[in-house]
Amino acid sequence: MKAIQILGDISSPRVATNYAMTKPTPQNAEILIRVHAAGITGDEVIWPEPYTRETRIPGHDISGVVSALGPDYNGPLKIGQEAFVLISTDRGEGQADYAICRADEVALKPKSISYEEAAALPIPLLTAWEALLDHGGIKAGMRVLITGASGAVGILAVQLAKKLFGVEVVALASSRNHEALQSVGADEVLDYNTIGWENQLDKVDLVFDTVGAGILEKAWTVVKENGAIVTVGDPAPAWAFGQGEAVEAASHPGVRYKHFIVSPNSERLGKAAEMVDQGVVRPLLVKEFPFEEAEQAWNYARQRARGHKVVISFA
Ligand SMILES: NC(=O)c1ccc[n+]([C@@H]2O[C@H](COP(=O)([O-])OP(=O)(O)OC[C@H]3O[C@@H](n4cnc5c(N)ncnc54)[C@H](OP(=O)(O)O)[C@@H]3O)[C@@H](O)[C@H]2O)c1
Structure with missing residues (x-):
């Protein structure tokens, strides 16, 4: 699968694309999401976590489709449903074709907005x-x-x-x-x-x-x-x-x-999805970049006062 990586170290991060990463398999009660879009929090390059992961894949905000369920998953999600997710800040690995998520991180995506708009919201x-x-x-x-x-x-x-x-x-x-x-x-x-x-x-x-x-x-x-x-x-x-x-x-x-550091909360995400669909909460303005332009996307996302949340499209 393809994925984005943060290479180098925290003092000189380098955003790269990789087309030959291993697609993960959901274990236990995990949920595999086929990622359509992933939001960028530019300051993730100054968080220590991406540098501790072997894959170096960043990303916590995603939207996509439920692609597979772990053998012990017994929750309400079904394969094929559209979802949006905050992957816990200590795990990440959302900026890839497929991402492993946990049940308390995943909610059904608001129906009235695009995958890109949905991926901008969770964090x-x-x-x-x-x-x-x-x-x-x-x-x-x-x-x-x-x-x-x-x-x-x-x-x-x-x-x-x-x-x-x-x-x-x-x-x-x-x-x-x-x-x-x-x-x-x-x-x-x-x-x-x-x-x-x-x-x-x-x-x-x-x-x-x-x-x-x-x-x-x-x-x-x-x-x-x-x-x-x-x-x-x-x-x-x-x-x-x-x-x-x-x-x-x-x-x-x-x-x-x-x-504090934000925690996942699928229940709140679900309520927020309803508020977005009812027009009570207005989604963020997003600027989309294709996967191939990941480096430009990250550079743009690191600028202050852009007025847009930056999202990478994987679909
Ligand atoms: N701890 C956590 O769990 C957590 C979670 C999410 C985000 N964060 C952090 O929270 C911060 C905000 O995130 P964000 O995604 O909302 O960022 P953002 O979209 O880039 O927004 C930052 C806003 O700050 C304002 N700003 C920029 N420079 C400023 C200055 N010198 N003085 C006053 N205001 C200034 C800008 O307002 P104007 O355009 O109006 O000038 C801009 O709209 C980031 O540092 C992010 O890493 C932390």
């Missing part, structure tokens, strides 16, 4: 959902700031925050993206290029930060003293992964703060 959507609910403790009536709100994670977070959780949403993004953010439900929009933006808004109960670094630092200024900050911006802050405390915590002792 951003589940990251937003997990951040807001599981780590942020979002509740109706809260006021929530979402940074990087025009990005893939951010724009889905704006939509979930508004339409699923009914909160007041402040979206931080370049002004060229403000209209789009208002059209999906942002109540207030701010431009991070405006000096002192962090002093121009009423304090919020929750910051969901998808940018990190300087923006994450400013989150401490805008969060209420009993509020929460959840971040996924890469590179992760120095205090992530149990590496100590945030320096700002000393002067904001009531603020909860958290960095």
